[in-house]
Amino acid sequence: MIEIKKLKKSFGNLLVWDDVTFNIEDGETVAIIGRSGCGKSVLMKHINALLYPDSGEVLIDGENIHKQEYVKLRKMRHRFGVLFQGSALFDSINTFENVAFPLRYFTKQTEKDIKYNVEQALEIVGLVEAMYKETSELSGGMRKRVALARATILQPDYMMYDEPTSGLDPETSDEINQLIMEMSNSLNITSIVVTHDMHSVLEVADKVAFLDHGKLSWHGSVTEMKTSTHDELMRFVRASEYQI
Amino acid sequence: MSNELKVGLTVLLAIAAAYIGFRYMSDMPIFRQTHEVVTEFDRVDGLGVGNVVYMNGVKIGSVINIELTRESRVRVVLSIELDVDIPVDSHARLTSIGLLDGKAIVIERGVSDQYVKFGGTIEGTYVDTMMEALADRGQELGDDISESFTELNQFLLKLNKTLNEENRLSIGQSIHNIESTTNAVSQVLTSRQKELEDAISSANRILAQLDTMVDDSRPQADTLMANLKESSKDLKKISKELDQSVDQLNQILVKINNGNGTIGQLLNDPSLYQNADSISVELHKLLKGINENPGRYLRHMTLIELF
Amino acid sequence: MYALQELGKYTTLLYQALRSSTEFSTYRKNLFSELVKVGYDSLGIIMLTGVFTGAVLTIQTAYQLELAFIPLSTIGAIVSESILIELAAVISSLVLAGKVGARIATELGTMKVSEQVDALESMGFNSVSFLVVPRVLSGLLMFPVLYIVASIFGIGGGLMAGILTGAVPASDFMIGARMYFQPWNVLFGFVKSFVFGFLITSVACYKGYFASGGAEGVGKSTTQATVLGCMFVLLADFLLATLLL
Structure with missing residues (x-):
């Protein structure tokens, strides 16, 4: 369980958000939504301490991740898988090595086991045929899927997706959404999805956190959102082409 | 080729190259094996690691370590070429290579049949070099030398003052003149050498004769002087008689002038007359001179007589 | 103020790198690939730089000493000493600031x-251990090798130039x-190359590690890494000369 309490962050004099408080229960999928530049990705990066807040805390199963020694912090980070916006594949190594990367450094698996696990992971995302391709030869959707395979290879407890469908065609977006659901259902992973794609939200999320005007503007389940009368939230939801 | 292999190769080659280059540049044997010999000195001032070891003037190794011992002597470890054997009774001597250069160690070979083993010790002696000896007496010498130089300097200054441009010119000219004169004299002497030699030898001879003559003639000269005195008295008498003769002659001449007798006829010949006239003039002069300074004539006469 | 802040960030990064330098298993693989990139792959350019530095130095020294009554061996002494004490370390470091520094920053x-x-x-x-430590370490290890x-090659180039132009017999x-x-x-040159290796790689790591602003930002940090690397090399050269000579 992740508890976010009174989190505040600013870059220099620019306040990103203040007083952000909400909980993420194990097994649920939370969508963090909001307009571009409202600090969704920044909030996400606070959860696994890639960024540090000005005040407030993030508790992972009761432990404040921002107060940990670096060695302990890295152990805690092992519980997170992150799919970055631009996939963040290591372009000096090929697809197979990218997926095998965490296995090589954090497990003592033999080469045979590594190969088996990588094949399994790539099969889930449907990219076994691209196993030995260079990352530069991959399309945007393929990169996302390779990155997803890499992020889940160590079987994390939490998955965080930073704009997983942005820049993809609707069909590929759907495929990615399916994968996200598959991950959270079959592996019982708690997911945090940062997005502004309402289609994604409606498809994958159980709960929604809406960031607006430098604060957590609305927080609740998707069903509650559908009946909400919150002005800002409604304006944001209606701006997308999907009807509720 | 794996990365590890590439890195290993690069580093190994670089270290090997550095090792060889360093040994080569600092005059150490590159591959040859060496053995070590230890020696001790009271002091090693200026000796350093890498200094050369000579034997009979041939370089046979170098100094590889210098350290102080407990007995406050200096222990020097030498690396010696493997094929050079050093008898156990050899001893090492510390010397300077040049006045200002570094030190070197010279090993004087002993006569023993036994040779120093690896790490063995030979005796070392420290010899005061010229520079050290100089340094000991340096202060004293320095003062003297500086004093001398000061004086020399002052002298030179004075000399310089004296030798202003004008003086220098005239001195130069003088020297030039002297030179030419000497040359001329020299020339004359050369050309007239024979004559000069003759002259000198004859002069010598004359002087020698004169000497003997003067000695021989002293009594004669004395008598001569006495004679001369008498002669001058006589001459006065002669002079009076000559006066009388002249009167008589005048009388005769008057008669002749009148053309009386044969003489008178004779006198009509003018040349005869002229002759007689000049004779008489001469005679007159002579008589006058004798009258005035009779000694002069008399001396001449005696000198002529003497020769 | 800005410069002080930069210095603080730089020092913090170095401190992190130092602390995480014990995690050898993390960066072992990267270290070897970096050693190859910094050392092995730079051999060609360093040889070329060395040969031409030595050759030019010989020819110009010979030209400058032409009129004086100075023994020809002086040229050899000047060339080899200049190369050992200064040029081998400094010129190759300036070249490597462009080659290695720019690559690391990019x-x-x-x-x-x-x-x-x-x-x-x-x-x-530990991204610092994974990315920064092997790069700085390979700078420290490989720059002396390249020196x-x-x-x-500098002395060899000088020797060759002397023979080929007839300026100095071998x-x-x-x-x-x-x-x-x-x-x-030689020790001084060694120390220099060690320091230069550290400066160039650490400055490049700093500039790259804190890059921001997309492709343009990367270009900017690459330029800064190269320029700062060269400046620090010259500055350090001066400081070392005043401190150690």
Whole structure:
């Protein structure tokens, strides 16, 4: 369980958000939504301490991740898988090595086991045929899927997706959404999805956190959102082409 | 080729190259094996690691370590070429290579049949070099030398003052003149050498004769002087008689002038007359001179007589 | 103020690198690939730099000493001592600031702006240990190696130029070079290359690691890494000369 309490962050004099408080229960999928530049990705990066807040805390199963020694912090980070916006594949190594990367450094698996696990992971995302391709030869959707395979290879407890469908065609977006659901259902992973794609939200999320005007503007389940009368939230939801 | 292999190769080659280059540049044997010999000195001032070891003037190794011992002597470890054997009774001597250069160690070979083993010790002696000896007496010498130089300097200054441009010119000219004169004299002497030699030898001879003559003639000269005195008295008498003769002659001449007798006829010949006239003039002069300074004539006469 | 802040960030990064330098298993693989990139792959350019530095130095020294009544061996002494004490370390470092420094800054900058550094961190890697330590270490280890190569090829180039132009016969050149050879100068050159290696790689890592602003930001940090690297090399050269000579 992740508890976010009174989190505040600013870059220099620019306040990103203040007083952000909400909980993420194990097994649920939370969508963090909001307009571009409202600090969704920044909030996400606070959860696994890639960024540090000005005040407030993030508790992972009761432990404040921002107060940990670096060695302990890295152990805690092992519980997170992150799919970055631009996939963040290591372009000096090929697809197979990218997926095998965490296995090589954090497990003592033999080469045979590594190969088996990588094949399994790539099969889930449907990219076994691209196993030995260079990352530069991959399309945007393929990169996302390779990155997803890499992020889940160590079987994390939490998955965080930073704009997983942005820049993809609707069909590929759907495929990615399916994968996200598959991950959270079959592996019982708690997911945090940062997005502004309402289609994604409606498809994958159980709960929604809406960031607006430098604060957590609305927080609740998707069903509650559908009946909400919150002005800002409604304006944001209606701006997308999907009807509720 | 794996990365590890590439890195290993690069580093190994670089270290090997550095090792060889360093040994080569600092005059150490590159591959040859060496053995070590230890020696001790009271002091090693200026000796350093890498200094050369000579034997009979041939370089046979170098100094590889210098350290102080407990007995406050200096222990020097030498690396010696493997094929050079050093008898156990050899001893090492510390010397300077040049006045200002570094030190070197010279090993004087002993006569023993036994040779120093690896790490063995030979005796070392420290010899005061010229520079050290100089340094000991340096202060004293320095003062003297500086004093001398000061004086020399002052002298030179004075000399310089004296030798202003004008003086220098005239001195130069003088020297030039002297030179030419000497040359001329020299020339004359050369050309007239024979004559000069003759002259000198004859002069010598004359002087020698004169000497003997003067000695021989002293009594004669004395008598001569006495004679001369008498002669001058006589001459006065002669002079009076000559006066009388002249009167008589005048009388005769008057008669002749009148053309009386044969003489008178004779006198009509003018040349005869002229002759007689000049004779008489001469005679007159002579008589006058004798009258005035009779000694002069008399001396001449005696000198002529003497020769 | 800004400069102080930069210095603080730089020092913090170095401190992190020092602290995480014990995690050898994390960066072992990267270290070897970096050693190859910094050392092995730079051998060619360093040899070329060395040969031409030495050759030019010989020809110009010979030209400048032409009229004076100075033994030819002096040229050898001047060339070899200049190369050992100064040029082998400084000129090759300036070349490597362009080659190695720019590469490191671009690599890390690209990784930073494409979130690869964040990806590493979020996987539980120590990104400083993984990225910075092997690069700085390979600078420390390989620059002295490259100094040796540059020295040997520099003196060799000087020797060749002397022979080929007829300015100095080989024997005279080497007599001079050996007569005035001082081990301390080599040690000094070694220390220099060590310091320069550290400066160039650490500045490049710093500039790359804190790059921001997309492709343009990466370009900016690459330029800064090269320029700052060269400046620090010259500054350090001056400081070392005043401190150690």
